[in-house]
Amino acid sequence: MGAVIERQELHDAAQKAFPADALKPNRDESWKLVTEMGWLMLSLAEDAGGLGLGRDSAAAIHYEMGKALGTAPLIPAMATVQAIGAATDLADQAGWIERVTTGEFVTTNLSAGDVTGDGDALSGTLPAVPDADMASHVMLANPGRAALVPLDAPGVTVTERPLWDESRRLFDVTLDGYVLDPALVMATGAAAEALTRRLKGEMIFALAADSLGGANTILDLTVEYLKTRKQFDRPLGMFQALQHRCADLKVLIGAAEALLWSRAMQPDATMAEIGGLKAHATEVYRWVCEEAIQLHGGVGLTEEMYCHLFMKRANLNVQLGGNADLWRELVGREALAAAE
Amino acid sequence: MSEQTDLDQLRSQVRAWLDANKPRDWRALSRTQDDFVKTQRDWFQKLVKAGYAIPHWPAKWPGGGRSLAEQKVIYEEIARADCPRLLLSFVSTYHAFATLHECGTPEQQDHYLPRILEGETWCQGFSEPNAGSDLASLKCKAERKGDVYVVNGQKIWSTMAQFADRCLLLVRTSSDGPKQAGITYLLMDMKSPGVTVRPIHQIQGDEEFAEIFLDNVEIPVSERVGEEGAGWAVANATLASERGLTLMELSYRMRGAAWRIAELIRKNGREEDAGVLRDFGKLVTQLDVATAIADQFLENRIKGIEGAGDASIVKNTYARALRDYSLLGLRLGGLDEQYVKPITFGDLNTGNWMADFMNSYAWTIAGGSDEVQRKIIAEKMLGMPKEPKGWVL
Ligand SMILES: Cc1cc2nc3c(=O)[nH]c(=O)nc-3n(C[C@H](O)[C@H](O)[C@H](O)COP(=O)(O)OP(=O)(O)OC[C@H]3O[C@@H](n4cnc5c(N)ncnc54)[C@H](O)[C@@H]3O)c2cc1C
DSSP states (O other), rough: OOHHHHHHHHHHHHHEEEESSSOOOOOOHHHHHHHHTTTGTSSSGGGSSSOOHHHHHHHHHHHHHHHHHHHHHHHHHHHHHHHHHHOSSSSTHHHHHHHTTTTOEEEEEEEEOOEETTEEEEEEEEEEETTTTGSSSEEEETEEEEEETTTTTTTEEEEEBBBBBBTTOOEEEEEEEEEGGGGGGEEEHHHHHHHHHHHHHHHHHHHHHHHHHHHHHHHHHHHHHHHOEEEEEEGGGGGHHHHHHHHOOOOHHEEEHHHHHHHTTTTTOOOHHHHHHHHHHHHHHHHHHHHHHHGGGGGGGBBBBSHHHHHHHHHHHHTTTSOOOHHHHHHHHHHHTTOO | OOOHHHHHHHHHHHHHHHHHHHOOOTTTTOOSHHHHHHHHHHHHHHHHHTTSTTTTTTTSSTTTOHHHHHHHHHHHHHHHHOOOOTTTTTTIIIIIIHHHHHHSSSHHHHHHHHHHHHTOOOEEOOTTTBBBSSSSGGGOEEEETTTEEEEEEEEEETTTTOOSEEEEEEEOOOOOOSSGGGGGEEEEEETTTEEEEEEEOOOOOOOOOOOOEEEEEEEEEGGSSTTTTTTTHHHOOOOOOOOTTTHHHHHHHHTTTHHHHHHHHTTTTTTTHHHHHHHHHHHHHHHHHHHHHHHHHHHHHHHHHEEEETHHHHHHHHHHHHHHHHHHHHHHHHHGBOOOOOOOOOOOOOOOOOHHHHHTTTHHHHHOOOOHHHIIIIIISOOOOOSSOOOOO
């Protein structure tokens, strides 16, 4: 009960700071605001100086950012802050926690990379790294070793990859014989594995929350449009054919949200459970956007209308953090094994 | 039997000509709108000279007088050879032609038809910001002053109006009686004083259609097609002028582009992924369905059979298949497809999957939306009761 109330408070605060009628707010101003609001402390463990709140709190923020097409890189930021707090080997951990909760940004990749290396010299690419231009470090979560890599170090190249999605910025971070700094190793062995799993789980969950927030806004905007747009001497929303279309979307979103908030209260949810949710939520978002454009008619195809902003973000969400094929296969395998 | 031989002969003729003359690098040459327009103009002139541009025009025109069966052969071969579609001249050779041919005066025909073959292009100025699906509610106002109409208002979504020489314009000449009764059909020179064209920025980074603003534009009464107030009938008589050829051609092209999905499957090493193969198999069958219904519709037309709603079934089947084709590409293409890539103008199956997805809406929204087609199927084909016209709160 207590947790539910706290979550509502977060929704309210986030709506105030990032109202859904000011879509795609300025990124740098958003980042400042986000730090001031203390949201980076939310999921940081209490013994690391954070609030130690559950996944539902972070999800509330990501949900609201999805609603407003937030541009600040909260998905990697909240996850890396948590990981830094939970790191077992990081030198100057307290200093790191202080810095990353007050504005320094550590990013990480939202798609699987291919970084390998002999000894401590690493090579390969980390794809889909959000907002590397404003980050000091990227967190490298390799099996067996989690570490921070300074983005201005020799052997590290950062390249922006222009996206269809106008509300986000992604970069490739390429390592070419980069030598790890022992002081920046966060964990090794089983501890690194646990840290990595936790980091990924947080981000995948965040993408699900972002998607359902976005789905809500675009449905609301579409319903509003159909209420005001008149054809055949009546609001289009009066046609039952269109009412049913919108009602179907509402059913999809409402039901998916039930799963989101229920999994949010389940701290021991497995990767398959989170991944299955992510696959579903992002697919719901994508479909709501596909319908929204259709329901707007020609105007939905214009740049000045909001529809495409949501549609492009939804399509990106589908691909980030592992796509539906990957997660659904895992869910299927685990369900099969569980039914043995 | 001999008719079949004739068709076979035509097919080999067209095929041989296309082999020798088809533009091979048109996709690479269609990366910008200006280049695309140039490619289109060149290709149209080549087809006109070869006698394959206007097979549906009467026999007195070069390459005209072809039966629908012959037209089908020509379109099949052009699609098979993967040549550019005639997009820029589409409104000119179909809508403008049909309007003039069926409802125009001999003077109008003699004036405009030869110019179309010389490359004059037309756009369609029907839709308005507040008259989309409900086209009959259009408001663009024309007032008769002596022997001119003075036109004021706005048109929107006019495909390639920024490149057009002339416009098929629907205007309101009276607001008495039923909405349809006050509509008049005019032919407008796009260079007339008072005409402003503003291209519309589209979500795929393209500018395929435009707004047209009309500010005291004077159009001579001699440029009217049909009587004053008969514009609705003229528009309806000519809207269906392309008779299903376009959708047949597009279905063939889409079916022919299934290799793009196969290529993605191989590129990602998913040849042995049974789930992916099943999805691909499902799509290929869906493409076959779309091709079959488009083909059947045209075959029936050749035999003189057409039922109410038939065309709507063809359109909605094609449109959904086109959407699903792009969606499977998007899914299999993965994160790579979320990065912006150059677009190719004038093609719906380009393998730039986000752009293809966005372009697929042209077929669910334009030319009577998917929803409007369903209404036609429900009312005209299934005989379901119509929604009441007026409404009270
Ligand atoms: C690519 C493209 C090219 C075009 N080219 C041209 C052109 O060259 N010339 C020209 O004049 N116009 C052109 N159009 C305009 C096109 O004809 C209109 O977009 C179309 O008629 C729909 O109108 P609208 O966009 O105003 O949507 P609206 O009519 O506002 O429709 C909005 C939504 O409501 C639905 N809807 C409307 N009425 C009903 C109903 N009774 N029951 C259930 N649902 C309903 C629609 O299907 C749609 O989903 C083009 C459009 C596109 C997308």
